[in-house]
Amino acid sequence: MKARTVILLILAIVLVDQVLKIYIKTNYYINEHHNVLGSWFRLHFVENEGMAYGWKFGGDWGKKILTLFRLGAVIFGVFYIRGIIRKKYHSGFIFCAALIFAGALGNLIDSMFYGIIFTESIPGSMGVAQIFPDKGYASFLHGNVVDMLYFPIIRDAKFPDWFPIWGGEDFEFFRPIFNIADMAISSGIIAILVFQKRFFKHPDEKQNNTVETSAVVNDDVQVQ
Numbered sequence: 119m120k121a122r123t124v125i126l127l128i129l130a131i132v133l134v135d136q137v138l139k140i141y142i143k144t145n146y147y148i149n150e151h152h153n154v155l156g157s158w159f160r161l162h163f164v165e166n167e168g169m170a171y172g173w174k175f176g177g178d179w180g181k182k183i184l185t186l187f188r189l190g191a192v193i194f195g196v197f198y199i200r201g202i203i204r205k206k207y208h209s210g211f212i213f214c215a216a217l218i219f220a221g222a223l224g225n226l227i228d229s230m231f232y233g234i235i236f237t238e239s240i241p242g243s244m245g246v247a248q249i250f251p252d253k254g255y256a257s258f259l260h261g262n263v264v265d266m267l268y269f270p271i272i273r274d275a276k277f278p279d280w281f282p283i284w285g286g287e288d289f290e291f292f293r294p295i296f297n298i299a300d301m302a303i304s305s306g307i308i309a310i311l312v313f314q315k316r317f318f319k320h321p322d323e324k325q326n327n328t329v330e331t332s333a334v335v336n337d338d339v340q341v342q
Contacts, residue, residue: 119209124199124216131220135298136227139264140249143236147245151268158271164295165239165262185229185259192226195219210309211317217306224299225263232261265295 142163151162167181199215233256239247247255256262272291277284310317 119203119212121200121203124203124212127213127216128220128223131217131298131302132224132227135220135224135302138266138298139224139228142266143232143239143247143264144249145246146239146266147243148239148241157273158269160268160270161266162268162295163239164265166265167262181229182259185226188222188226188229192219192223195222208317208319210313214306214309214317217302217309221299221301221303221306224297224302228263229261230259232264233257233259234261236261263297263299265297265300267297267301268295 142161146161146163148163148165151160153160195215195218199212199219202212202215232254234254235250236247236254237251238255239245269292270290272289275289277287277289279285
């Protein structure tokens with residue numbers, strides 16, 4: 119896979135991710151949702167202070183450490199992807215690495231800059247954020263990641279009482295709310311796990327340097 123193709127793929131994913139996030143941030147208030155394809159696919163605006171799919175990590179300092187970790191991962195990713203392109207790794211693996219990199223970069227942009235370029239989003243019709251205000255809702259490295267993709271395919275269900283740990287509790291599939299960047303990261307990782315044998319084939323064992331011949335070998339043949 120050529121470097122230009124990888125760059126275009128990364129830019130396309132980041133562009134789509136950011137356009138959707140900016141649209142949601144400037145048109146939806148927190149927890150506002152609208153059906154897209156029936157009730158099983160919704161745009162539901164939430165903000166994530168931590169990791170992918172709404173997981174959190176250690177308060178203010180945890181937020182800063184997580185953002186710096188993302189920044190380090192993205193910088194490392196630049197050199198890593200360049201290396202696997204030069205070494206001509208399997209195109210599928212390079213594609214997956216590009217997906218993961220694009221997703222990390224998309225969420226890094228939120229974490230680094232959204233607190234500066236947006237006002238705070240809050241619940242209620244007056245809570246829609248404004249872009250490029252005099253003062254943002256947070257400092258550099260403290261922005262929240264915008265999530266909006268929600269697929270509650272199975273709703274209003276309960277685990278049976280006999281079910282271990284979660285018996286009797288509400289059940290919903292799929293509960294996490296995520297974004298394009300999260301989807302790119304997850305797709306890349308899952309594809310690598312599924313197709314790893316194809317991506318990392320071991321070279322065939324060297325064939326023996328035996329020369330086949332149709333000549334008849336018997337005791338009458340003199341070996342010199």
